[in-house]
Amino acid sequence: PASARPGPNGDLLIGGVGLAEAADRFGTPLYVLDEQEFRSRARAFRRALPTAEVFYAAKAFLCSAVVDWAADEGLGLDVCSAGELRLAAAAGFPPERILLHGNAKTPEELRLARRLRVGRIVVDGAAEIPRLAALAVADAPQRVLVRVLPGVAAGHHRAVRTGVDGQKFGFRIAGGDAADAVARILGQPGLRLTGLHCHLGSQITEAGPYLAAVDRLVGLLAEIRDRHGVELPELDLGGGYGVRYLAGDAELDPDRFAAELTARLAARCAEHGLAVPRLLVEPGRAIAAPAGVALYRVLSVKRGTDGRAFAAVDGGMSDNPRPALYGSAYQVRTVGRPTDGPTATFDVVGRHCEAGDVLVHGATLPADLRPGDLLAVPVAGAYQLSMASGYNLVGRPPVAAVREGRLRLLIRRETVEDLRAREVGR
């Protein structure tokens, strides 16, 4: 993770624990989370936006320990499935600090959310309004936000740009869809509309897109006031805050972002004569990604035809689908051997049955890299394990955490017995 420090003999230390030791103890592939890094990134968001509500986006990575860290740090939790909701509730997360998302929430998810009394539900489509209204009652109204499309394109890949018309999320502002949804929700005694929501995209490294969204959303808040006589008190800008995967990457600094954002929000609200709404933000990657590192063991080193060298490791696209899905780039380094010798260029490839299973293209690694060497891929704490698959029945890797020099296992390795346990017929 970002907090990694060089250790003796080319080892890498996080939270005072050597990664070579972690790999020896729990085997590879292995994901290691730095609890302190996760917590300090959560704190940085809260400090930067002291009057905002910060929801950790569970989709980046969730387990009971992460639920505890988020709860301790005073974050809310953004969930988007019954699975995330049940895990959070079972781990003791306060339901009133949970916000439920989803463009296709099932009837079961809506019922569960109501039964657990989640604080807020983000309405994503017209069909959801009567469903939710039927579950809600006037003496215990459900707080809801309406997800709208500000028409701002941002994010690292087309697949994650969710703030524009022409994709499946939210209500269009143009054409009046968003205004109609607002009117319908305001007419439901069981629903209490608290604000507008948008999510632009993911891995956004500058404030500009958020400022453009603020302009659009404050304009809509003013229209709602003019038409319905209500000033909605909340504005949720979603997630998307970018982190540094490669040395030269830009990273969104929470303090600078917050300063620009709050200034713009205040200015636009003043123009429209609106009270400044409370901000909600939903960072996932920015909190979790830099807190994680993936460890792999080299199994084979091979020269390809055009002089390409391949280093094949014991994980791959089943534990990190991001390179194959989005062409995402990562750094990689050896652990537990000196890093100052001659180097060569390798494609670090996985063990799956596809040529596209490449974790890192063109990595600079020791020229004499050999089977048994340990590789670390930093910034691995978000959207890797949470998107892991069962491809080739390899089994998903374990997750360990470090805190103050202590290493503990959070999730054990998935075994073939786990996979077979779901088979109930033949």
Ligand code: LLP
């Ligand atoms: N809020 C909503 C409504 C979202 O849809 C998302 C992410 C977030 C918050 C958190 O966004 P973050 O701060 O983590 O960027 N699998 C992709 C990323 C997909 C993001 C989906 N939504 C990737 O690996 O790059």
